[in-house]
Amino acid sequence: MPARKRRNSGRATLQDVAQRVGVTSITVSRYFQQPSRVSAEMRERIATAVAELGYVPNLVAGNLASAKSRVIGMVIPNISGPIFANTIQSFSDVLTAHGYQLLLASSYFSAELEENAVRAFLGWSPAALVLTSHHHSAGTERMIARTKVPVVETWDYQPHRAPMQVGFAHHQVGRMAAHYLIERGYRRIAFVQNHAAGDISALDRRDGYVEVMNAHGLKPWVFVPKAEAPFEAGQQALEALTARRYPADAIAFANDNLAAGALLAAQRAGIDVPTRCAIMGFGDYAFSPLLSPNLTTIRPPARAIGEIAAMRVLHRLGVVDDDTQAGLPTGELECELVARESA
Amino acid sequence: MPARKRRNSGRATLQDVAQRVGVTSITVSRYFQQPSRVSAEMRERIATAVAELGYVPNLVAGNLASAKSRVIGMVIPNISGPIFANTIQSFSDVLTAHGYQLLLASSYFSAELEENAVRAFLGWSPAALVLTSHHHSAGTERMIARTKVPVVETWDYQPHRAPMQVGFAHHQVGRMAAHYLIERGYRRIAFVQNHAAGDISALDRRDGYVEVMNAHGLKPWVFVPKAEAPFEAGQQALEALTARRYPADAIAFANDNLAAGALLAAQRAGIDVPTRCAIMGFGDYAFSPLLSPNLTTIRPPARAIGEIAAMRVLHRLGVVDDDTQAGLPTGELECELVARESA
DNA sequence: TTGTACGCGTTATCAA
DNA sequence: TTGATAACGCGTACAA
Numbered sequence: 001m002p003a004r005k006r007r008n009s010g011r012a013t014l015q016d017v018a019q020r021v022g023v024t025s026i027t028v029s030r031y032f033q034q035p036s037r038v039s040a041e042m043r044e045r046i047a048t049a050v051a052e053l054g055y056v057p058n059l060v061a062g063n064l065a066s067a068k069s070r071v072i073g074m075v076i077p078n079i080s081g082p083i084f085a086n087t088i089q090s091f092s093d094v095l096t097a098h099g100y101q102l103l104l105a106s107s108y109f110s111a112e113l114e115e116n117a118v119r120a121f122l123g124w125s126p127a128a129l130v131l132t133s134h135h136h137s138a139g140t141e142r143m144i145a146r147t148k149v150p151v152v153e154t155w156d157y158q159p160h161r162a163p164m165q166v167g168f169a170h171h172q173v174g175r176m177a178a179h180y181l182i183e184r185g186y187r188r189i190a191f192v193q194n195h196a197a198g199d200i201s202a203l204d205r206r207d208g209y210v211e212v213m214n215a216h217g218l219k220p221w222v223f224v225p226k227a228e229a230p231f232e233a234g235q236q237a238l239e240a241l242t243a244r245r246y247p248a249d250a251i252a253f254a255n256d257n258l259a260a261g262a263l264l265a266a267q268r269a270g271i272d273v274p275t276r277c278a279i280m281g282f283g284d285y286a287f288s289p290l291l292s293p294n295l296t297t298i299r300p301p302a303r304a305i306g307e308i309a310a311m312r313v314l315h316r317l318g319v320v321d322d323d324t325q326a327g328l329p330t331g332e333l334e335c336e337l338v339a340r341e342s343a
Numbered sequence: 344m345p346a347r348k349r350r351n352s353g354r355a356t357l358q359d360v361a362q363r364v365g366v367t368s369i370t371v372s373r374y375f376q377q378p379s380r381v382s383a384e385m386r387e388r389i390a391t392a393v394a395e396l397g398y399v400p401n402l403v404a405g406n407l408a409s410a411k412s413r414v415i416g417m418v419i420p421n422i423s424g425p426i427f428a429n430t431i432q433s434f435s436d437v438l439t440a441h442g443y444q445l446l447l448a449s450s451y452f453s454a455e456l457e458e459n460a461v462r463a464f465l466g467w468s469p470a471a472l473v474l475t476s477h478h479h480s481a482g483t484e485r486m487i488a489r490t491k492v493p494v495v496e497t498w499d500y501q502p503h504r505a506p507m508q509v510g511f512a513h514h515q516v517g518r519m520a521a522h523y524l525i526e527r528g529y530r531r532i533a534f535v536q537n538h539a540a541g542d543i544s545a546l547d548r549r550d551g552y553v554e555v556m557n558a559h560g561l562k563p564w565v566f567v568p569k570a571e572a573p574f575e576a577g578q579q580a581l582e583a584l585t586a587r588r589y590p591a592d593a594i595a596f597a598n599d600n601l602a603a604g605a606l607l608a609a610q611r612a613g614i615d616v617p618t619r620c621a622i623m624g625f626g627d628y629a630f631s632p633l634l635s636p637n638l639t640t641i642r643p644p645a646r647a648i649g650e651i652a653a654m655r656v657l658h659r660l661g662v663v664d665d666d667t668q669a670g671l672p673t674g675e676l677e678c679e680l681v682a683r684e685s686a
Numbered sequence: 687t688t689g690t691a692c693g694c695g696t697t698a699t700c701a702a
Numbered sequence: 703t704t705g706a707t708a709a710c711g712c713g714t715a716c717a718a
Binding site (some may be wrong): 010011054056057058059060061063064069071078079080081082085086088089092093096099101102103104105106113117119120121122123124125142143146147148260263264267285286287290291292 | 353354397399400401402403404406407412414421422423424425428429431432435436439444445446447448449456460462463464465466467468485486489490491603606607610628629630633634635
C-alpha cells in the first residue's frame with residue numbers, strides 16, 4: 001500500500017480508474033479522447049469504474065499536458081444590458097454544443113478592465129479570445145499581438161485590423177438613421193449621444209449622422225445629456241430639444257433606452273410623436289415594440305454576431321469544417337431598420 | 344544552449360523570466376504570490392523582465408500545482424433573458440473585483456444540460472460552483488455531494504438543503520400576488536403559467552396562488568397557454584380568460600413577458616386595464632414601467648442574489664472576512680410588490 | 687489494442 | 703531572502 005501522496009486534490013484520478021480496471025492510465029485517457037481506439041469490452045469496464053468512482057476528468061492537468069483547452073474567453077462591455085446579452089447567449093450556445101466552455105468578463109467600456117480580463121484569460125491558455133470593438137489599451141494590443149491564441153473582435157467591423165472581425169459598421173447605422181429621417185421629410189434632426197464614456201461605437205454612429213446631414217446641407221445638431229441614467233437622459237434631451245424656439249422635428253437617439261425615456265417624457269408633456277417630433281432609437285430592445293407609439297429603431301444583428309463569431313472560432317480550431325464555414329456571411333454584417341410608429 | 348523542448352506552449356515561462364533576472368523560478372513565483380517576501384530590488388528587476396518578455400502567468404500550471412483556482416462556475420437557465428442577467432452581472436462584478444473569473448453556462452431549465460455543465464466545470468477545479476434552483480438531475484446531486492468544491496444554489500430558497508442557499512421563496516410570490524389582488528377587490532382571479540417546462544419555480548408561484556385562493560374560498564383558475572412565445576402566450580391567455588361568460592376580472596401572470604403580451608392584446612381588443620381586467624406580472628423587467636398602463640408586478644432581488652451569493656462564496660474561500668459576511672442578509676430574501684397602474 | 691517514459695509550468699516542502 | 707527537489711494529473715511520442 002503506497003503512502004498517501006503529499007498533495008492531491010482529493011479527487012479520483014485517471015490512475016485510480018486505471019488501477020480499478022487493471023490497466024494503465026493511458027488506456028483510460030484514450031477511452032475519453034478516442035474511444036474507438038479502445039476495445040469495446042474495455043470501454044464497458046472503464047465506464048463502470050468511472051461511474052463507481054465518480055471520476056471527473058481533471059481538465060487542468062489535461063490542458064497543461066496538451067497545451068490546449070476548451071475554454072474560450074469573452075470580454076464584453078456588460079452582461080445584463082439589453083444589447084450584448086443576445087450575443088453572449090448565442091455565442092455560448094454554439095460553443096457549448098461543441099464542448100467548449102465560456103469564460104466571461106465585463107469591461108464596462110473600460111480599456112483597463114478589458115486589459116485585466118484579457119491578461120487573466122490568456123493565463124488559461126484559452127482556445128480563443130473574443131473582444132468587443134477594436135478600441136483597446138496599448139497593453140491589450142501588445143498581448144493580442146504576441147499571443148498565438150486566435151482573437152476575434154465583435155460588434156465593430158474594421159476590415160483593416162488583423163484579428164478576425166465579426167460585426168457591422170456603426171458609422172453606417174448613423175447614416176441609415178439620418179437618411180431615413182430626411183427621406184421622411186424631417187429637417188431639424190438632432191442626434192442624442194449616450195453617456196457611457198468609452199462607447200466609441202456610439203461616436204461612430206454619431207459621425208455617420210453628421211456626415212449625412214452635412215451632405216444634405218442640413219445642420220448637424222448633437223445633444224449630450226448630463227444625466228447618466230438613460231431614461232432620464234432621454235427625457236432631458238427631449239425636453240431641451242423641443243423647448244427651443246426652433247425645436248427639433250426629429251431626434252435620433254444613440255440607443256433605445258434613451259429613446260424610451262424621450263417617448264415617456266413626450267407622453268407626459270403632451271408632445272405628439274411622431275407628428276410634432278419623431279423619435280428613433282438603436283438596438284431594438286425587447287420593450288421597443290411594446291411602447292406606444294412603438295419605437296422605430298435600427299436592429300443590430302446581435303445573435304448573428306455571436307453565432308458567426310463562434311463558428312469562425314470553431315473553424316479556426318478545426319472543429320467545424322470548411323463547408324460549414326463557407327456558408328457563413330463574410331465581411332460586414334447588416335443592421336435592419338425597423339420602421340414602426342415613432343418616426 | 345539547451346535543445347528545444349519537445350512540447351511547449353510557445354509562451355514565456357516563469358523559468359524564462361527567472362533566467363533573465365538570474366534567479367530561480369521559485370523567486371519569480373513568489374514575486375507574484377507574496378511580493379513582500381521578495382526584496383525590493385529583486386521586485387524591480389523581475390518586473391522589468393516580466394514586461395520585456397510579455398510574461399503572462401500560466402494559470403493552468405499554477406492551478407494544477409496548487410489544486411486551487413480562481414475560477415467560479417455558474418450555471419443559469421439563460422443568459423439573455425431579462426430575469427437572470429442582473430444576477431449574473433452583479434455576481435460577476437463582485438467576483439472580478441476580488442480577482443476571480445466567471446465560467447458561465449446556460450441550462451435552459453434542462454437538468455441534463457445542467458449536469459453536463461457541472462461536470463465540465465468541476466473538471467476545472469473551480470473555487471466554487473453556483474447553480475440555479477434546487478432541482479437537479481441525480482447525476483448532478485451525486486457530483487455536488489461528492490465534491491469538496493463549495494456549491495451555492497441561487498434564486499430558490501430551500502432551508503433544508505445542504506448547499507448554501509441565496510434566494511427567495513417562490514411560493515411566497517404567488518401568495519403575495521393573490522393577496523394583493525384579493526385585497527383590491529378582485530374575485531375572479533386567474534393565474535397564467537409560462538411554458539418553459541423545467542421552470543419548477545414558476546410552479547411554486549402557482550401553488551402559492553392556489554393556496555391563498557382556496558384559503559379565501561375563491562376558486563383557483565390556472566390557465567396554461569399553448570403558445571410558446573411569451574408575448575403570444577400572454578395574448579392567448581387574455582383572450583381566452585376574458586371571452587368567457589364569467590370572465591376573469593384579474594390575471595396574475597407567471598412573468599412580465601406574458602403580462603406584456605396580455606396588455607397589448609387588451610389594448611387592441613379595447614379591454615380597459617385595470618377596470619375591466621387587472622393584470623399583474625412577475626419580474627419587473629426593464630420595460631414594465633414603460634408600458635401603458637404600466638405594469639404592476641413583483642420584483643425579485645436579482646442583483647442582491649448575485650452579490651450575496653458572491654460574497655458568501657468569497658467568505659467561504661477566506662477572501663472576505665467575517666465582519667463583511669456578518670453584514671449580509673441571511674435566510675430567505677424578500678421580493679417587492681411594485682404597485683403600478685395595471686392592477 | 688495497450689504500454690513506457692517523460693514533459694507540460696507551476697507551487698509545496700524543506701533546506702540554507 | 704533565496705534555492706533544490708519533487709510533486710500536481712494528464713497527454714504526446716514512440717514502442718510493443
